[in-house]
Amino acid sequence: MREMLEYLxxxxxxxxxxxxxxxxxxxxxxxxxAKEEMEVEMEIKKILEKNKSFFDMPHFLPIIKPHYIPAxxxxxxxxxxxxxxxxxxxxxxxxxxxxxxxEYQSVVCELTGMDVANVSMYDSATALAEACLMAYxxxxxxxxxxxxxxxxxxxxxLKNYAKGVGLEIVEVGxxxxxxxxxxxxxxxxxxxxxxxxxxxxxxxxxYKEIQEMKERLDAMLIVGTDPLYLTIFNPPSKxxxxxxxxxxxxxxxxxxxxxxxxxFACKKEHVRQxxxxxxxxxxxxxGNRAFCMTLQTREQHIRRSKATSNICSNEALLCIAFLAYxxxxxxxxxxxxxxxNMENAKYMANELEKIGFLLPYKNFFNExxxxxxxxxxxxxxxxxxxxxxxxxxxxxxxxNGILFGVxxxxxxxxxDEAVKKMxxxxxxxxxxxx
Amino acid sequence: xxxxxxxxxxxxxxxxxVERKELNIPNLTEREVxxxxxHLSQMNYGxxxxxxxxxxxxxxxxxxxxERVAKNEKxxxxxxxxxxxxxxxxxxxxxxxxxxxxEITGMDxxxxxxxxxxxxxxxxxxxxxxxxxxxxEERSQVIIPDSAHGTNPAxxxxxxxxxxxxxxxxxxxxxxxxxxxxxxxxxxxxxTNPNTLGIFENEILEIAKEVRKAGALLYYDGxxxxxxxGKARPGDMGFDIVHVNLHKTFATxxxxxxxxxxxxxxxxxLEKFLPIPRVIEKDGKYYFHYDEPSSIGMVSHFYGNFAxxxxxxxxxxxxGKELKSVAEKAxxxxxxxxxxxxxxxxxxxxxxxxxxEFVLSLANLREKGVRAIDVAKRLLDYxxxxxxxxxxxxxxxxxxxxxxxxxxxxxxxxxAEAMEKILHENVDLLKKAPHTMPVGRVNEALAIKQLILxxxxx
Numbered sequence: 019m020r021e022m023l024e025y026l027x028x029x030x031x032x033x034x035x036x037x038x039x040x041x042x043x044x045x046x047x048x049x050x051x052a053k054e055e056m057e058v059e060m061e062i063k064k065i066l067e068k069n070k071s072f073f074d075m076p077h078f079l080p081i082i083k084p085h086y087i088p089a090x091x092x093x094x095x096x097x098x099x100x101x102x103x104x105x106x107x108x109x110x111x112x113x114x115x116x117x118x119x120x121e122y123q124s125v126v127c128e129l130t131g132m133d134v135a136n137v138s139m140y141d142s143a144t145a146l147a148e149a150c151l152m153a154y155x156x157x158x159x160x161x162x163x164x165x166x167x168x169x170x171x172x173x174x175x176l177k178n179y180a181k182g183v184g185l186e187i188v189e190v191g192x193x194x195x196x197x198x199x200x201x202x203x204x205x206x207x208x209x210x211x212x213x214x215x216x217x218x219x220x221x222x223x224x225y226k227e228i229q230e231m232k233e234r235l236d237a238m239l240i241v242g243t244d245p246l247y248l249t250i251f252n253p254p255s256k257x258x259x260x261x262x263x264x265x266x267x268x269x270x271x272x273x274x275x276x277x278x279x280x281x282f283a284c285k286k287e288h289v290r291q292x293x294x295x296x297x298x299x300x301x302x303x304x305g306n307r308a309f310c311m312t313l314q315t316r317e318q319h320i321r322r323s324k325a326t327s328n329i330c331s332n333e334a335l336l337c338i339a340f341l342a343y344x345x346x347x348x349x350x351x352x353x354x355x356x357x358x359n360m361e362n363a364k365y366m367a368n369e370l371e372k373i374g375f376l377l378p379y380k381n382f383f384n385e386x387x388x389x390x391x392x393x394x395x396x397x398x399x400x401x402x403x404x405x406x407x408x409x410x411x412x413x414x415x416x417x418n419g420i421l422f423g424v425x426x427x428x429x430x431x432x433x434d435e436a437v438k439k440m441x442x443x444x445x446x447x448x449x450x451x452x
Numbered sequence: 453x454x455x456x457x458x459x460x461x462x463x464x465x466x467x468x469x470v471e472r473k474e475l476n477i478p479n480l481t482e483r484e485v486x487x488x489x490x491h492l493s494q495m496n497y498g499x500x501x502x503x504x505x506x507x508x509x510x511x512x513x514x515x516x517x518x519e520r521v522a523k524n525e526k527x528x529x530x531x532x533x534x535x536x537x538x539x540x541x542x543x544x545x546x547x548x549x550x551x552x553x554x555e556i557t558g559m560d561x562x563x564x565x566x567x568x569x570x571x572x573x574x575x576x577x578x579x580x581x582x583x584x585x586x587x588x589e590e591r592s593q594v595i596i597p598d599s600a601h602g603t604n605p606a607x608x609x610x611x612x613x614x615x616x617x618x619x620x621x622x623x624x625x626x627x628x629x630x631x632x633x634x635x636x637x638x639x640x641x642x643x644t645n646p647n648t649l650g651i652f653e654n655e656i657l658e659i660a661k662e663v664r665k666a667g668a669l670l671y672y673d674g675x676x677x678x679x680x681x682g683k684a685r686p687g688d689m690g691f692d693i694v695h696v697n698l699h700k701t702f703a704t705x706x707x708x709x710x711x712x713x714x715x716x717x718x719x720x721x722l723e724k725f726l727p728i729p730r731v732i733e734k735d736g737k738y739y740f741h742y743d744e745p746s747s748i749g750m751v752s753h754f755y756g757n758f759a760x761x762x763x764x765x766x767x768x769x770x771x772g773k774e775l776k777s778v779a780e781k782a783x784x785x786x787x788x789x790x791x792x793x794x795x796x797x798x799x800x801x802x803x804x805x806x807x808x809e810f811v812l813s814l815a816n817l818r819e820k821g822v823r824a825i826d827v828a829k830r831l832l833d834y835x836x837x838x839x840x841x842x843x844x845x846x847x848x849x850x851x852x853x854x855x856x857x858x859x860x861x862x863x864x865x866x867x868a869e870a871m872e873k874i875l876h877e878n879v880d881l882l883k884k885a886p887h888t889m890p891v892g893r894v895n896e897a898l899a900i901k902q903l904i905l906x907x908x909x910x
Contacts, residue, residue, distance in 0.1 A: 019781075019784065021861065022784055022785075022861055023784070024910045025791060025792075026784075026787055026788060026791060027786060028904055031541060031783075031784060033649035034780075034783045034784060034787060034807075035680075035683050035684075035783070035806055036805070037475045037651070037652035037654045037807075038654070038680070038683060039587050039654060039656065039657055040650055041657070042656075042657070042684050042685070042688045042689055042716075043683060043684055044682065044683060044684060044685065044688070045682075045683075045776070046773055046776045047556060047681075047682045047773060047775055047776065048555055048680045049552065049555060049556075049772045049773050049775065050769075050772045050773070051767070051771060051772050051773050051774075052770060052771055053769050053770060053772060055770065055835060056513075057769075058517060058766055058769045058770050059520065059521060059766075061769060062521045062545075062688070062762070062765070062766055062769070064486075064841065065541045065544050065545055065864075066524050066526040066527060066542075066545075067526065068528075068540035068541035068542040068544065069527070069530050069531055069538065069539055069540065069542055070526075070534070070538040070539075071528075071529040072529040072530075072531070073525060073528045074526075075538060075805045077529045077534060078665070079533045080533075081533065082531070083531075084529055084531070088480050088482075089683060090485060090486055093486070094485075094486065094489040094490075094493075095489070095594060096494040097489070097502070098500035098501075099493040099494065099496040099497070099498045099501060100493055100496060100498065100707070100708055101498070101514075101519075101705045101706075101707050102498030102499040102511075102514055102705050102706065103496055103497060103498035103706065103707075103708045103710070104501045104504075104506060104509050104706040104708065104709065105708070105709040105841070106708070107506075107705075108497075108828065108832070108837065108838050108890055109891075109894040109896070110829065110831055110832055110889040110890075110892070111496070111497035111837055111838075111889060112495075112496055112889050113495040113496065113889075114492035114493050114496030114498060115492070115496050115708040115709075117492055117495070118489070118492050120905075120907070121907065123906055124904055124906040124907040124908065125477060126781070127905075127906045127908070128475070128476050128477060128906075128908075130476075131478075133905070134571065134905045134906070135906075136906075137709065138751055140567035140568065140571060140753075141567070141752055141753040141754075143750075143753040144567075144751075144752060144753075145570075150776060153611075154494055154513040154606075155738075156673075156731040156738075156783055163622045163686055164615075166749045168565040169874055171750050171754065172753065174749035175749075175750050175751060175753065177749060177750055178578055178748060178749055178750070179610070181578065181581065181612055181642055182609070182610045182611050182612035183612065183613065193598065197542075198749045210498075221470070223469060223470045225469055228724075228743065232495055234751035244865050248585070249475055250456060250471070250472055251470050251471070251472055252469070252471065253469050253472070254470050256900070259516060267751075268763040270631060271528035271529065271759075272528060272529055272530060272531050272532070273527055273528055273530070273538065273757075273759040274521075274530045274531070274532050274542045274680060274754070274755065274758040275531075275532025275566065275708070275753065275754025275755055275756075275758060275761075276525060276532075276711075276752070276753070276754055276755065276756050276757040276758045276759065276760070277567065277711035277759060277760060278753055278756040279840040283732075286903075289903070289905070293665070294801050295709065296905060297905070298899040298900070298901075298902075298903060298904055298905055299904040299905075299909075300894060300896065300899035300902070301894075301895050302891040302892040302893060302894050302895065302897045303892035303893040303894075303895070304892045305660075306891060306892070308891040308894045308895070309894075310894045310895070310899050310907075311480040311603070311896075311898075312898050312903070313900060313903075314501075316605050317602070318570065318602035318605075318606035319601075319602040319843065320601045320602065320706065321602075321606075322483075322605040322606060322615075323606060323608065324609075324849065325572050325602070325607035325609075327610070328571075328574055328603050328606035328607040328608070328609075328610050329568070329570055329571075329574065329744070330568065330569065330570045330601075330602075330603050331567075331568035331569060331570065331699065331706075331710040331711070331712035331714075332509075332568070332696075332710040332711075333567075333707075333709075333711050334707055334708040334709030334710045335707030335708055335709075335711060336707075336710075336711065338489075340539055340706070342485065342489060345478075345480060345488070345489075346480075346482055346485050348477060348478060348479035348480055349475050349476075349477045349478070349479055350479050351478065351479070352475070353475070357459065357462065360462045360465075361459070361462060363463060365461065366459040366904045371509070380464070381464075381465050381681075382465075383465075384797050391618045392849065398535075401487065401889070402537070402538075404534055407534055407535065407538065409530075410533055410602060412713065416839075420474040426551075429872040433865045438587065439537055
């Protein structure tokens with residue numbers, strides 16, 4: 019260091035900071051002394067011990083759910099060449115990640131039936147918000163129709179993103195089957211947002227009616243969906259989707275809700291209005307196949323205030339996990355997991371019905387609503403005391419409704435145990451009532 | 453495999469029109485998959501591969517402990533909607549990180565929810581909007597210097613503001629131009645300090661005074677916070693809102709483009725506008741606090757990129773008080789390398805002291821037909837990742853170099869040596885570079901023209 023200072027012709031490092039006005043210059047921060055690696059690891063471990071993981075306490079929470087991540091996926095994502103790189107601005111040094119992104123786009127398009135996908139938004143909530151802004155750029159009409167039963171966090175994010183251009187978010191009611199009404203008549207609509215499966219877990223098979231509504235309102239159709247569901251159910255392209263969004267949880271852990279991967283795919287005719295980064299195939303100077311980012315003139319670093327979005331850093335590494343997960347499982351493995359999810363969810367729902375829960379909607383994938391015979395909050399509280407975490411209470415939508423999420427990781431034993439404990443609680447409750 | 457409508461438990465859901473018949477995803481063995489991805493990784497350059505002086509991106513070394521602490525099952529298998537009593541560890545980390553960020557930046561309160569720098573900017577702009585709405589003032593403009601990151605104008609625009617760009621003077625904010633642009637229409641002035649040229653805006657106190665006088669807010673783009681850790685704090689400079697990039701300043705890996713994290717900090721009078729939920733502590737227990745009617749609401753699906761937050765917290769614990777040595781070493785490295793390159797014959801516009809990064813102009817190479825991109829590509833042949841090129845926009849043929857604190861003098865010397873050699877190399881050699889990478893110069897124009905975006909189209 020002395021050598022470097024001498025080279026600069028200065029005596030101390032302090033001289034390098036002389037541009038900072040003296041009245042605001044400080045000498046260090048009020049933080050604890052530096053710690054050794056081992057100390058830091060122990061300190062953090064100790065704090066995290068206070069958490070209960072899925073393995074300490076099984077839960078049935080929806081929206082994002084615990085899924086098994088094959089060891090190979092973790093190894094692939096752990097390659098330092100991937101995770102310590104940045105956005106591939108120099109394609110010759112980044113062919114690996116570029117090809118992986120190209121393959122990710124391909125898999126997402128295969129699953130969703132769309133033509134193009136970007137390499138991620140922050141999560142499904144911001145993906146939805148960006149999709150609505152994109153629809154507005156294309157249709158230039160002020161309204162977006164959304165089902166009144168979308169997850170409240172998502173709604174809040176959407177409202178924030180909608181403020182800038184002054185989009186009006188119109189909530190459409192839910193029918194007795196738990197599906198969004200499709201007979202809405204509304205002027206000035208840029209996009210209709212439909213979830214399939216929706217927030218209540220319900221599968222929507224009204225393909226014809228959805229398309230009719232889209233045509234009637236001359237609006238774009240944004241579909242929020244689930245990648246695992248798409249391995250056994252028809253893709254949104256079959257019912258007229260223009261943009262498809264979703265949570266790309268394949269191969270990615272829960273991590274207390276982040277980072278997540280916002281899937282974003284659309285039809286090719288709209289690609290120039292798409293937010294985010296896109297990778298394309300091309301050739302190098304010798305005519306050999308190569309990959310690079312493309313259509314960058316949509317992006318903030320070139321277009322600035324006229325960009326399609328402000329997004330720069332995204333969730334690229336999670337795209338690699340997503341891709342690696344689909345590769346390790348393959349078509350057969352993915353479908354097997356999807357069927358297992360569905361079977362488990364049906365089993366759990368049936369068992370709950372047997373002990374007195376009501377199932378308002380029958381067609382579901384791996385999330386479903388069950389109405390608790392006693393106050394949902396009370397049930398979940400007592401269940402927690404017995405070491406099991408219940409589902410998500412959705413009182414705002416359905417009184418004592420609980421949204422359950424079930425995956426391949428919920429063994430029969432886990433489900434039986436949970437049902438048994440809920441049964442005990444209900445019986446105790448009955449006793450006291452008597 | 454059985455047909456879906458033959459499986460007893462689920463068959464009722466498979467009316468004919470919904471069942472998927474085709475799914476074109478290959479069935480491979482694990483061995484084939486691992487081989488494929490390992491091969492891909494070998495065609496990728498990361499910080500762990502070598503010197504990565506990508507200006508503005510702060511490609512510092514990512515200590516391996518950070519990866520390990522985030523692999524804990526008590527993170528990876530913890531659900532964001534679990535009861536508070538079962539996620540005390542996560543909440544404690546978040547709360548402690550918020551407190552540490554307040555100390556580091558001189559702000560009063562933080563939200564960890566934004567998932568990236570640009571996301572933090574948008575959040576900050578929404579906070580500014582809410583603030584003026586509550587005051588009943590209609591302010592529609594955000595002022596931004598022409599040297600700013602592209603995300604600044606894009607974020608301001610997304611929040612619904614009109615963007616007013618002001619020209620720089622000698623590589624810094626032109627105070628006169630700023631005064632001229634400020635009015636009762638101004639909601640905020642967005643500034644990076646040190647700025648994108650690596651120059652500390654030494655008139656910052658006057659700038660803050662003028663912005664305040666106009667009744668506007670001063671926004672700090674924390675992309676370059678690394679340079680002043682423990683040396684100065686945006687909060688003390690008069691900034692009202694800041695975002696920090698944990699993936700830059702606090703060593704969490706960039707992941708090939710993400711995930712990052714862009715927490716937003718504010719002064720106390722703006723605290724009530726921060727996204728909900730906030731994490732609060734009471735008698736050693738932690739809670740989510742939702743009841744804040746002035747809050748802008750949520751900006752992401754849950755509470756931000758928790759795994760990234762955790763890694764940044766581990767980094768802060770590792771460095772502690774020594775964080776200031778991060779800034780010292782980063783600034784020393786940048787100034788040393790700048791001098792070396794200047795002596796090698798490169799031009800430094802607005803020459804003078806720099807903080808953590810500096811920008812060369814390669815415009816004088818144009819006469820022999822060489823452009824910044826050619827030098828960048830040729831650097832690859834010497835085993836270095838090129839710097840950021842063609843940014844900031846106010847420098848012709850910009851070559852933006854940020855060595856970070858983690859590189860040794862030997863590495864900087866090797867890089868300078870390579871740069872010097874390139875200066876005297878055959879033009880043709882440069883124009884056709886790189887010569888040693890898995891692919892030659894990539895035709896980016898063709899990619900736009902033919903627009904092949906999936907394997908189906910190949």
